[in-house]
Amino acid sequence: MGRFALYVPLVLFAILTLFLLKGLDRDPSELPSALVGEAFPAFALPSLMDEQRLITENDLASQVTLVNVWATWCFACRIEHPMLNKLAANGVAIVGINYKDQNQPAHQWLEQRGNPYQFNIVDASGSLGFDLGVTGAPETYLVDARGIIRYRRVGVVDQRIWDEEFSALYQQLMSDVK
Amino acid sequence: MIAELGHFALIIGLCFALMQSLVPMIGSFKGYSSWMRLGYSLSLGQLFFVAISFVCLVCAFLMDDFSLKYVSQNSNTDLPAHYKVSAVWAAHEGSLLLWALILAGWTASVALFSRALPLVFSARILAVLGAISVGFGLFLLFTSNPFERLLPMTPLQGSDLNPLLQDIGLIIHPPMLYMGYVGFAVPFAFAIAALIGGQFDSAWARWSRPWINLAWVFLTLGITLGSWWAYYELGWGGWWFWDPVENASLMPWLVGTALMHSVAATEKRGVFRSWTLLLAIFAFSLSLLGTFLVRSGILTSVHAFAADPERGVFMLMFLAIVIGGSLMLFALRGPAMQKVAAYQGLSREAMLLINNVLLVSSMVMILIGTLYPLVADVLELGKISVGPPYFNFFFVPLSMGLVIAMGIAVFTRWKATASALLMSKIPLPLIIATASGIILPFVLRADSYVGYSVTAGLTLFLTAWLLATIGIDLKDKIGINLTRIAKLSRSYLGMQLAHSGIAICVLGVGLNAAYDEIRELRMAPGQSAMVADYQFDFVGVNRVSGPNFEAYRGQVNVLKNNAPVANLFPEKRQYNAGGQVMTEAALDPSLARDIYVSMGEPLADGAWALSLQVKPFIRCIWLGGVMIGLGGLLAATDRRYRRRKKPSPIMECNNG
Numbered sequence: 001m002g003r004f005a006l007y008v009p010l011v012l013f014a015i016l017t018l019f020l021l022k023g024l025d026r027d028p029s030e031l032p033s034a035l036v037g038e039a040f041p042a043f044a045l046p047s048l049m050d051e052q053r054l055i056t057e058n059d060l061a062s063q064v065t066l067v068n069v070w071a072t073w074c075f076a077c078r079i080e081h082p083m084l085n086k087l088a089a090n091g092v093a094i095v096g097i098n099y100k101d102q103n104q105p106a107h108q109w110l111e112q113r114g115n116p117y118q119f120n121i122v123d124a125s126g127s128l129g130f131d132l133g134v135t136g137a138p139e140t141y142l143v144d145a146r147g148i149i150r151y152r153r154v155g156v157v158d159q160r161i162w163d164e165e166f167s168a169l170y171q172q173l174m175s176d177v178k
Numbered sequence: 179m180i181a182e183l184g185h186f187a188l189i190i191g192l193c194f195a196l197m198q199s200l201v202p203m204i205g206s207f208k209g210y211s212s213w214m215r216l217g218y219s220l221s222l223g224q225l226f227f228v229a230i231s232f233v234c235l236v237c238a239f240l241m242d243d244f245s246l247k248y249v250s251q252n253s254n255t256d257l258p259a260h261y262k263v264s265a266v267w268a269a270h271e272g273s274l275l276l277w278a279l280i281l282a283g284w285t286a287s288v289a290l291f292s293r294a295l296p297l298v299f300s301a302r303i304l305a306v307l308g309a310i311s312v313g314f315g316l317f318l319l320f321t322s323n324p325f326e327r328l329l330p331m332t333p334l335q336g337s338d339l340n341p342l343l344q345d346i347g348l349i350i351h352p353p354m355l356y357m358g359y360v361g362f363a364v365p366f367a368f369a370i371a372a373l374i375g376g377q378f379d380s381a382w383a384r385w386s387r388p389w390i391n392l393a394w395v396f397l398t399l400g401i402t403l404g405s406w407w408a409y410y411e412l413g414w415g416g417w418w419f420w421d422p423v424e425n426a427s428l429m430p431w432l433v434g435t436a437l438m439h440s441v442a443a444t445e446k447r448g449v450f451r452s453w454t455l456l457l458a459i460f461a462f463s464l465s466l467l468g469t470f471l472v473r474s475g476i477l478t479s480v481h482a483f484a485a486d487p488e489r490g491v492f493m494l495m496f497l498a499i500v501i502g503g504s505l506m507l508f509a510l511r512g513p514a515m516q517k518v519a520a521y522q523g524l525s526r527e528a529m530l531l532i533n534n535v536l537l538v539s540s541m542v543m544i545l546i547g548t549l550y551p552l553v554a555d556v557l558e559l560g561k562i563s564v565g566p567p568y569f570n571f572f573f574v575p576l577s578m579g580l581v582i583a584m585g586i587a588v589f590t591r592w593k594a595t596a597s598a599l600l601m602s603k604i605p606l607p608l609i610i611a612t613a614s615g616i617i618l619p620f621v622l623r624a625d626s627y628v629g630y631s632v633t634a635g636l637t638l639f640l641t642a643w644l645l646a647t648i649g650i651d652l653k654d655k656i657g658i659n660l661t662r663i664a665k666l667s668r669s670y671l672g673m674q675l676a677h678s679g680i681a682i683c684v685l686g687v688g689l690n691a692a693y694d695e696i697r698e699l700r701m702a703p704g705q706s707a708m709v710a711d712y713q714f715d716f717v718g719v720n721r722v723s724g725p726n727f728e729a730y731r732g733q734v735n736v737l738k739n740n741a742p743v744a745n746l747f748p749e750k751r752q753y754n755a756g757g758q759v760m761t762e763a764a765l766d767p768s769l770a771r772d773i774y775v776s777m778g779e780p781l782a783d784g785a786w787a788l789s790l791q792v793k794p795f796i797r798c799i800w801l802g803g804v805m806i807g808l809g810g811l812l813a814a815t816d817r818r819y820r821r822r823k824k825p826s827p828i829m830e831c832n833n834g
Contacts, residue, residue, distance in 0.1 A: 006452065006508060006512045007510040009456060009460075009505045009508065009509075010505040010506055010508070010509050011504065013463075013501055013502060013505055014502065016549075017239045017494065017497070017498050017502070019549070019552060019553050019556050020470070020494055020497075020552075021494060022556045023552045023555065023556055024490045024491060026495065046526075075419060082758075082759045085779075108698050110696050111700055111779075111781065111787055112700075112778030112779055112787030112788075112789070113778055113779045114779035114780075115786065116212075
């Protein structure tokens with residue numbers, strides 16, 4: 001027993017190495033892209049600013065939209081927020097999904113950090129998030145004017161990621177509309 | 179030119195490291211004492227050239243040499259000079275060069291201070307350290323060369339240092355942390371040398387103890403500084419986020435702490451021998467694993483480092499060789515697991531065992547939490563993130579267990595402790611702790627905080643328990659005559675100081691969790707708000723200019739019972755080069771409470787979103803951290819380790 005026990009750490013490390021090796025091929029912030037190329041799932045959920053109003057997938061159609069999944073409990077969203085403000089100031093249409101959150105802190109958040117969103121969908125139970133396959137916040141979807149999801153990013157969108165992954169596609173979708 | 183010099187010096191340093199990894203090791207097997215002794219001079223030579231290389235990179239930053247890709251990505255002509263220096267280690271390539279420099283520094287100090295060790299042993303230690311240097315040198319030169327040129331398209335201006343990193347905390351935090359990470363290479367090398375030679379006894383434990391302590395001290399201070407930096411720089415008042423990068427530093431710290439304790443038992447009583455060796459290997463392995471996790475981009479983290487698969491593969495190979503190789507060696511050569519010295523259930527050995535089990539369990543659960551998203555992803559279980567609730571759920575009870583055990587352990591003796599002794603010692607601190615836990619929250623509430631809080635009660639119980647046991651043990655040792663404190667050994671005093679630091683740290687963590695108050699408000703100039711019993715008057719906002727940023731500077735006057743407490747000036751900065759917007763919080767610190775004000779977004783009509791916070795005792799977290807570190811330092815300087823030993827027979831034979 002004594003001598004075999006000495007091999008236990010080595011075996012555990014070998015297993016760990018296998019996982020690390022496989023994990024290297026995966027970008028943790030990349031999508032399982034089931035929905036890319038598909039229509040935005042159907043939903044009918046209240047608006048954050050006006051809880052009487054119901055928003056549906058039809059509200060996304062007719063313009064190229066960036067759909068951003070966020071929550072006040074999400075630390076990375078704090079980092080992402082200034083970038084969203086900047087994009088909104090540059091004329092990008094952004095719609096928020098306030099994901100598994102409470103309305104009161106969400107209002108405070110927007111009051112404090114600025115509101116880059118045209119409107120916010122309240123997804124308190126996470127049902128829309130489930131249909132979208134949301135794994136956490138933040139997540140960002142680029143939806144074209146016909147309501148088709150064209151790109152998905154898991155994790156923070158910053159200037160670099162916008163330039164590298166979104167910008168060209170966004171410009172192209174915008175010119176398609178015109 | 180300077181860059182080429184630095185590049186060249188790095189290559190020469192690598193050659194020295196290569197020689198150092200081979201010559202003394204071969205000499206130790208062949209019995210060539212001159213080959214073995216060459217390790218000393220090779221390690222000094224390696225330090226010399228790596229230092230030249232590092233200085234060259236610093237010069238390139240100071241001279242704004244934007245033809246270097248690394249400089250142009252991380253600096254800017256407007257950057258103040260001290261930030262130009264710290265920008266050297268702001269990103270991957272320079273951090274790695276700093277790693278290499280620190281490793282060379284540790285190696286050279288082992289060479290200088292370990293002349294009293296048997297030559298065969300010290301030669302192997304230096305060779306192992308040399309081999310690690312070779313790995314890092316190759317990694318630097320082939321995948322992460324900081325001296326890479328951008329020619330002929332040299333930019334006229336650099337893209338500036340990430341504003342988050344333009345801060346005093348970031349000047350000293352990474353070097354401290356790296357000193358700790360890399361410092362664990364020394365006990366690692368000691369362990370490998372012992373495994374190769376098959377000599378592993380209490381002498382080994384005594385030699386390695388000061389090195390373990392020193393590395394651990396740097397890691398402790400590095401983590402403390404990191405937490406402090408996150409608190410005031412990230413702008414929302416948190417001090418620990420369970421982020422993968424933080425976990426990467428906490429895991430080697432926990433194992434290092436376990437190692438410090440188990441090596442004590444190994445030295446005094448010859449127990450836990452293979453366990454101690456394994457911990458020495460683990461402490462450094464976790465440092466490497468942490469570096470891998472952070473640098474390879476395999477996990478998402480708020481600490482955004484550029485992910486690069488090529489680097490990831492290289493590092494993983496390096497990890498497999500170093501960790502896999504040493505664990506293989508451990509399996510083949512490790513001392514069998516049987517106990518050599520008997521001890522009983524209430525002995526100090528048993529308490530140290532409990533300490534080790536709790537610390538290593540904490541490490542394992544953090545490792546699982548950190549790697550689970552990756553494992554789940556690989557096994558196609560979906561993308562999952564593990565958050566603070568998981569970590570707190572495990573870490574908090576384990577830490578409580580540690581604190582309680584720490585209080586009992588101080589009364590125990592080696593081999594066996596009479597239960598009558600424990601029964602006579604434990605009631606008093608237990609009564610003090612229980613009374614503090616019940617009464618003090620009400621006393622604190624009288625000072626305006628909300629009602630009785632269980633969290634606060636538990637916290638005060640634990641803190642009082644630990645401080646009381648320490649106080650009683652001190653009194654048993656020296657009576658009430660405090661001048662006799664100088665008679666106690668430094669390792670004993672260091673232990674008590676570090677344990678008191680834990681008590682203070684627990685106090686800060688717990689009371690802050692129980693009593694901290696945060697209000698996020700819309701405030702127009704002239705408006706006031708109350709948080710706890712402080713009145714915050716928002717005076718207004720000015721525009722100010724810094725050396726490389728423009729800012730809105732708010733003024734918030736803080737009053738208590740109409741008496742002024744502080745005038746705070748939080749800022750919202752926009753950096754010229756990258757356009758990033760940063761929040762600079764303003765603080766009025768004191769031991770009993772911090773007042774923390776940060777600015778959110780500008781709102782209509784000159785109003786601003788402000789975050790007003792009163793954070794009781796939060797400073798105790800870092801004060802405790804510093805005490806823990808100083809305790810370790812005190813213990814490392816114990817007279818026993820400084821005594822020059824008479825040369826052992828083996829040494830004389832080797833020298834002759």
